[in-house]
Amino acid sequence: MLVDRISQVLRPLKQPSIAELRNALVKIDASYRELSPFLESTSNKPYYRKLLYQSDEVELLVMNWSNLDCAPHDHGSSYGWIQVIGGACKNTLYQVEGNELPEEIFHKTYQQGSTFFAPQKAVHKMNGENGLVTLHLYAPPITGMKVYDLERCRMCIVADDCGAWWPEEQRQKLQELRLKNKNTSQK
Structure with a gap:
């Protein structure tokens, strides 16, 4: 059963390294079918999220996406891995300097089965069409x-x-x- 497998894999983690966190996500090996009972549709938000597991060390969330972009954001002092369970995901990275508006620097599309890293303090946004489902494992749990x-x-x-x-x-x-906005600031 998925909930038991998640607990068995994540409970032993103590201050996991980047590699340990990725290995745990891969080891959970969650399928779309197993995650489908946790999914709910949303039309007024970019995604619906369901917390599947949380300890002092890590948190695991499943998200299913509408066709709205999420806002550019960071994950506070957390880092993590994102796995595309269904659909395709466009991930856009931003550069932030001081109190200036973030500037888009790069984007990449990840297909079903892909995993990608979300570094500490990195600003990004994700989007996808209806049917996009992603699994997110962060350490420590996101705050700030x-x-x-x-x-x-x-x-x-x-x-x-x-x-x-x-x-x-x-x-x-x-x-x-x-x-x-440095593009509209006087020089």
Whole structure:
């Protein structure tokens, strides 16, 4: 059973290295069929997320995506691996300097079965069409995630129960900051 397998693989992890974290995700070997009971549709958010496992050391989430882009975001002090379970995922990386607006530097599409790394403090966004399902394993559990609103030149540190979108509830906005757009700044 998937829940038992997840617990058996993740429970022993203590401050896992990048390689240990990836190996754990691969060892879980979750299939779309096994994850389907945890999926719910969403049309007003980029994805629906379900926490499958959490300890002081790691957290495992499954996400199924609508056709909306998530906001550019980091994972606070966490790092992790993302596995594409179904569909294809476009991952866009950004460069952030100080209090300036993030600038897109690179994007890559990952197909079903692929895994890719999400480094500490790296800013990225993901998107995919309906049918995209991803499995995310982070160490330690994400806290202090920064979400960026590129159109309004702002950044927000969000509560742990907020996803990679601008918070709708005031209680989810832990800190908000206006950003500089160096393309429109005077020289």
